[in-house]
Amino acid sequence: MKMNKVFGITMLATALVTTAALPIGGTPAKAASNIVINEVMWNQTSGGEWVELYNPTSAAIDISGLLLSDNEGTDTAEGEYWFPAGTTIPAGGYLTVGASTSSATLKWTSTGPALSNSGDGVHLVRDSNRDGMWTAADKIDGFEFTSAWGGNGNGYSLERKSADGTSTAQATWGQSTALGGTPNAKNSISTDGAPGGGDGGGTTPPPDPTGKVVLFDNAHCNTCGNADWVINGAYSDFATALRNAGYTVRENTAAITSTVLTGVDVLVLPEPNTNFTATEKTAINDFVLNKGKGVYIIADHIVSDRNNDGWDSVEIFNGYLQGQYNATNEWIGKSFGFRVNENDITQEPMTDVRQHAITSGVTSVAAWNGATFTITNSAYAQGLVYLTDTAAGPYVVASQLPSGGRVSAIGDSSPYNDGTGLTSVANYNSWPQYSHAKLAVNTVKWLAKDL
Numbered sequence: 001m002k003m004n005k006v007f008g009i010t011m012l013a014t015a016l017v018t019t020a021a022l023p024i025g026g027t028p029a030k031a032a033s034n035i036v037i038n039e040v041m042w043n044q045t046s047g048g049e050w051v052e053l054y055n056p057t058s059a060a061i062d063i064s065g066l067l068l069s070d071n072e073g074t075d076t077a078e079g080e081y082w083f084p085a086g087t088t089i090p091a092g093g094y095l096t097v098g099a100s101t102s103s104a105t106l107k108w109t110s111t112g113p114a115l116s117n118s119g120d121g122v123h124l125v126r127d128s129n130r131d132g133m134w135t136a137a138d139k140i141d142g143f144e145f146t147s148a149w150g151g152n153g154n155g156y157s158l159e160r161k162s163a164d165g166t167s168t169a170q171a172t173w174g175q176s177t178a179l180g181g182t183p184n185a186k187n188s189i190s191t192d193g194a195p196g197g198g199d200g201g202g203t204t205p206p207p208d209p210t211g212k213v214v215l216f217d218n219a220h221c222n223t224c225g226n227a228d229w230v231i232n233g234a235y236s237d238f239a240t241a242l243r244n245a246g247y248t249v250r251e252n253t254a255a256i257t258s259t260v261l262t263g264v265d266v267l268v269l270p271e272p273n274t275n276f277t278a279t280e281k282t283a284i285n286d287f288v289l290n291k292g293k294g295v296y297i298i299a300d301h302i303v304s305d306r307n308n309d310g311w312d313s314v315e316i317f318n319g320y321l322q323g324q325y326n327a328t329n330e331w332i333g334k335s336f337g338f339r340v341n342e343n344d345i346t347q348e349p350m351t352d353v354r355q356h357a358i359t360s361g362v363t364s365v366a367a368w369n370g371a372t373f374t375i376t377n378s379a380y381a382q383g384l385v386y387l388t389d390t391a392a393g394p395y396v397v398a399s400q401l402p403s404g405g406r407v408s409a410i411g412d413s414s415p416y417n418d419g420t421g422l423t424s425v426a427n428y429n430s431w432p433q434y435s436h437a438k439l440a441v442n443t444v445k446w447l448a449k450d451l
Helices: 028-032 236-244 278-289 313-318 436-447
Strands: 036-041 050-054 067-069 080-082 087-089 094-098 121-125 139-144 158-160 173-175 213-217 248-252 266-270 294-298 338-340 345-350 365-370 373-375 381-386 394-400 406-410
Touching: 036 121, 036 139, 087 094, 236 248, 236 436, 266 278, 266 436, 278 294, 294 436, 313 338, 365 394, 365 436, 373 381, 373 394, 406 436
Parallel strands: 213 248, 213 266, 266 294, 294 406
Antiparallel strands: 036 050, 036 158, 050 094, 067 080, 067 121, 121 139, 158 173, 338 373, 345 365, 381 394, 394 406
16 A cells, blocks of 8 residues: 555535535525534544534525534633634535544634533534624524533544434433544434434435444554554545445444454455454354355555564465465465465556446556455455456455355555545545445445345
8 A cells, every 4th residue: 555646635525615605595694593513522532522513404504603612601712613704514414623624624723612521512603793702592503411421532422313303402412333423424323314413305315224234343453554444534435435325334443253243244354454363263254154244355565564563464364474375374265265465566547347246337446555366266256356467366356155245355455545544644535536436335235235
């Protein structure tokens, strides 16, 4: 994984900052009354605190000049953020504002909200004279909460269940089931059908929930070095795309066991840099070979050991160190019908795309220092995408096991990088390039047996 060229403009699909003078369908004051506070990351240990607003209506809303405050009607010269001129939230859309743009669209200033770790309040109000003073009549939405409501310093946010719920009622809120929360996406505990927290009549109908769970592993040094392959980091667009497709997306931070995998349909293993134990490999094999579930393997090039423990993802997935093939220790080559080649390849783009459900609509992909694969059992494994030099082996593979379990793999972690990670990967955005997004979602759908 060597990062590719920077995209000049990062596209934000769910929150827009524009220069529209008035919202569609009314004056700013009238339209803004529909906005709700939808999610609060109030006791975050990394990435900073943030607040998400949601527009449940079918028209864009201008929130220019509105005040977001953690103080209830008093001016303390802190805890205040006024939305700049030209700030709008699209129909059925979101806007996040917080202490860092690594987790929010807009960044508040040093005098912005500073939420107490024992509980606090969040209020969206009209404050035309910008003095920080307001009354209940000025309030658009807001509530006071305690640590008992959820999201208390454990990496999970406080989410709204319904846009129609009473903001000040604890029953309206709950702790997110997604580590890192769901910024700019439908809440994980939403009880409504609309994309956000309520059924506000947005123009785009929500996806039908699949009832299936996709679990991203983050227990094997997946953020070591300049990697950040996690759903609240550089793979956040990947996670959002899956949620938009109707999947529940979760993160694992513990050793992988059969208990951890209970209720999971697809396990994603994004470039591990610490080895899986024998017990973990047994659980993963059982998940596929006996339970008939799906695993997505995301590898990288040889000599990509990011934590200097002597193992990189190629060696971890293979089960042996470079140049030391061991038939007894071989893992995926023995279990799933393919192994990772000990190479380092780059090609932009690859257009040799073979027909398969995974590659439907996929025309090209790229690799920036990745690896290819060798098929060890062609009875159930096949190559789907190849370099111009096909002798190097396939770059994308899929395996349909006799048990009904499915495994797919790609030889580079870069294509799904959305440029929002907390490390050097934030300088790159490969997700919208070529057919990467299509390939990612198709693969999970196939693994979940929805394709």
